[in-house]
Amino acid sequence: MVVKNNPNKCLYCGACVGVCPTQAITLKDTRIEIDENKCISCGACVKICPVGAMKIEGKKQ
Amino acid sequence: MVIKMFDAENKIWDVIIVGAGPSGLAAATEIAKAKVSVLVLDRKQEIGCPKRCAEGLGNGWFNRLKLKPKKEWAVQEIKGAQLYSPNGKSVKMKNKKVLGYVLERKMFEKDLAINAVKLGAKILMKHQVINATRENGIVKLEVEVNDDKKYYQTKMIIACDGIDSKVARMLGLNTKNNLKDTDSGYQYEMTGISGYDENLLHLFFGTDVAPRGYVWIFPKRDGTANVGIGIGAYEEKTAKYYLDKWIASQEGMKNGSIIEVNAGGIPVGGFLDKMTADNLVVAGDAGHMVDPIHGGGIGIAMEGGRIAAKHTLLAIKKNNFSDTQLSAYTKDWFDSRGKELMRRLKGRHLLEQLSDGDFNYLAESITIDEALKIGNGTLTPKDKLILATKKLIKRPGLLNIMVKYFNDKTE
Numbered sequence: 167m168v169v170k171n172n173p174n175k176c177l178y179c180g181a182c183v184g185v186c187p188t189q190a191i192t193l194k195d196t197r198i199e200i201d202e203n204k205c206i207s208c209g210a211c212v213k214i215c216p217v218g219a220m221k222i223e224g225k226k227q
Numbered sequence: 228m229v230i231k232m233f234d235a236e237n238k239i240w241d242v243i244i245v246g247a248g249p250s251g252l253a254a255a256t257e258i259a260k261a262k263v264s265v266l267v268l269d270r271k272q273e274i275g276c277p278k279r280c281a282e283g284l285g286n287g288w289f290n291r292l293k294l295k296p297k298k299e300w301a302v303q304e305i306k307g308a309q310l311y312s313p314n315g316k317s318v319k320m321k322n323k324k325v326l327g328y329v330l331e332r333k334m335f336e337k338d339l340a341i342n343a344v345k346l347g348a349k350i351l352m353k354h355q356v357i358n359a360t361r362e363n364g365i366v367k368l369e370v371e372v373n374d375d376k377k378y379y380q381t382k383m384i385i386a387c388d389g390i391d392s393k394v395a396r397m398l399g400l401n402t403k404n405n406l407k408d409t410d411s412g413y414q415y416e417m418t419g420i421s422g423y424d425e426n427l428l429h430l431f432f433g434t435d436v437a438p439r440g441y442v443w444i445f446p447k448r449d450g451t452a453n454v455g456i457g458i459g460a461y462e463e464k465t466a467k468y469y470l471d472k473w474i475a476s477q478e479g480m481k482n483g484s485i486i487e488v489n490a491g492g493i494p495v496g497g498f499l500d501k502m503t504a505d506n507l508v509v510a511g512d513a514g515h516m517v518d519p520i521h522g523g524g525i526g527i528a529m530e531g532g533r534i535a536a537k538h539t540l541l542a543i544k545k546n547n548f549s550d551t552q553l554s555a556y557t558k559d560w561f562d563s564r565g566k567e568l569m570r571r572l573k574g575r576h577l578l579e580q581l582s583d584g585d586f587n588y589l590a591e592s593i594t595i596d597e598a599l600k601i602g603n604g605t606l607t608p609k610d611k612l613i614l615a616t617k618k619l620i621k622r623p624g625l626l627n628i629m630v631k632y633f634n635d636k637t638e
Contacts, residue, residue, distance in 0.1 A: 179279050180391025181411065181492025184404040185460070193391045194355060194371075195272055210406050216413040216466035216490040 167224045170211065171198040175219035182211035182220055187198040229375050235349060238379055239365060240266045241543055243381040244345045245356055245394045247274050249525050250511025251387030251534035252339040253292075255295045257536035259346035263543055266379065267340075267348060267460050268370060270355035270388075275336035277390075279443045279491030280338075280525065283415065283428060288526030300334035303448045305550045306426040312590035313583035320595050321427060327429075329445045329453070330525070336427030359384065360396040364548065382548055384507045384541050384551040387532060390492045392513035398625070400504040402513055406460045408497030410440055410522060413466035414455030415474075421450055422479025431473070434583055438462050442473050454480070457493055457522050459579075466490070467496075468636035493522045498565055510535040516564070519572040520602050527564060534560050547590035570604030577601065577632045592618045606633070 169190075171182075180193040190204035191211060198219075211220045242258050244251045247269035258265040267521075283305065289296060305328060307321040331462045340350055354377070358369035368379045386395040386402075390409075395402045423429050429444040436442055439459030445454045456470040467490075474480045494515040502509050509529035510516065518527060538556035542548050561569075581589070589598070597614060600606045606614070619626040 177277070177488060177490040178414075179277075179490040179492065180389060181409070181490070183391035183393070184492050184494065185406050185409055187403060189393065189396055192357075192393065193270070195270055195353060213406055214409055214411050214492050216411045216459045216492075218465045218467065 168202045170223050175208045175217050181214045185210040185214045208226045240264050240381040242383045244385045246387035250528035253347040253529040253532035254536040255343040256386050257533050259348040261540050265348045267350040268354040269352050274340050275333035278332045282330045282332050283445050284525050294327050295564050300331045301328040302331050303446050308428040310485040311431040312587050314587045329447050356394050357481040385535050386509040386513050387511045390511045391610050395509045398504050398507045404494050409460050410457040410493040410495050411460050412457045412491045412493050414489040415485045417454050417483040418451040420480050420483040493521045502557045505550045506548045508535045508556050521576040573604050574602045580628045588622050
């Protein structure tokens with residue numbers, strides 16, 4: 167299970183990057199990149215996201 | 228073929244600042260003033276956009292930062308605030324004098340940028356730092372520009388790259404935000420709205436409105452305002468959910484239009500006890516420089532940027548870019564700002580424990596002066612005694628929370 171970003175919802179604010187403990191997320195100008203090898207599915211980014219754009223795959227939202 | 232517009236790669240910069248927001252531009256201004264070479268890189272397409280901010284800036288900051296409000300960007304005069312308790316009652320604090328402004332940050336930051344460049348700084352947008360390494364005392368930055376890679380070298384990095392800061396972490400300084408110290412923020416810039424005094428900031432409290440936070444209206448003239456929310460990150464529902472729900476319940480918002488959608492994480496409490504590493508200082512949101520109570524950060528970030536610049540210039544003068552040399556910056560920041568913010572953090576922790584009933588009670592029983600002193604952590608022993616014996620005694624649960632807060636000496 168890794169976290170996925172929904173680009174239709176995402177506003178590219180970078181809150182998820184700030185709380186990610188493993189630096190798995192990078193914010194590009196208008197794109198979120200997730201390093202699946204680094205993601206530990208802790209859910210911090212899901213909790214902080216103001217618009218619900220992060221989701222742990224395989225989990226119901 | 229890539230056209231080379233500038234010759235910024237083949238030199239060693241004295242200072243590279245990552246992030247062209249208020250703190251980065253304030254730092255760049257100070258560095259450029261000292262005739263030291265400074266390059267500012269920012270991943271975004273435009274300065275000041277998209278904002279992650281309600282754009283308020285108080286007069287205290289204008290004075291301290293020696294800034295003069297300009298018509299182009301200080302778009303709304305603010306003379307006070309109106310606080311709405313959960314039961315719908317409100318307390319209005321309105322001054323005759325102007326206490327601050329709501330800004331148009333796009334214009335404000337462009338103004339800061341133009342000024343920094345006039346003084347000698349260079350700024351490049353859409354430059355994303357993807358790696359930073361040290362080599363023989365020099366920092367090498369690998370920078371993505373469109374499909375191209377560029378390499379820049381510098382003696383000193385000032386990391387002002389916001390909550391999504393990675394540059395500091397690339398250079399070994401952990402700036403990660405703990406979830407418990409980070410708020411989830413969401414905002415619409417709306418126009419065509421009504422029913423509020425445009426000279427006041429409006430804050431709406433209540434666990435149904437905004438759990439562990441509040442909804443705000445920051446007016447921007449002519450029925451236009453930033454209407455936003457900040458809530459604790461542990462809530463089940465999103466900040467957007469709560470804000471949409473609140474807007475739907477407001478008569479004055481019914482005819483509103485949405486002209487901007489903004490979001491952001493707000494680092495409201497986890498101050499960094501270390502803000503330096505070899506060749507590196509960090510400022511602004513990246514250094515968690517935000518007021519724990521109201522979540523504002525423009526002024527604090529700019530002051531932080533200036534202090535960061537001061538210590539960077541000292542390091543350059545001594546030609547010593549070691550963590551040991553730079554570490555005085557952390558102490559300097561805490562002495563000039565951080566300690567006050569730590570006291571306000573205690574005020575925040577107090578607020579978080581209050582129930583809607585406590586809030587309603589306080590709104591009716593305490594004075595504005597008492598509320599401000601609680602927020603600032605500046606109650607005298609006499610103030611505390613009066614509060615406890617005359618007012619809080621009627622509400623024992625609240626008294627318990629307050630006594631714990633009064634006795635908390637941790638700073």
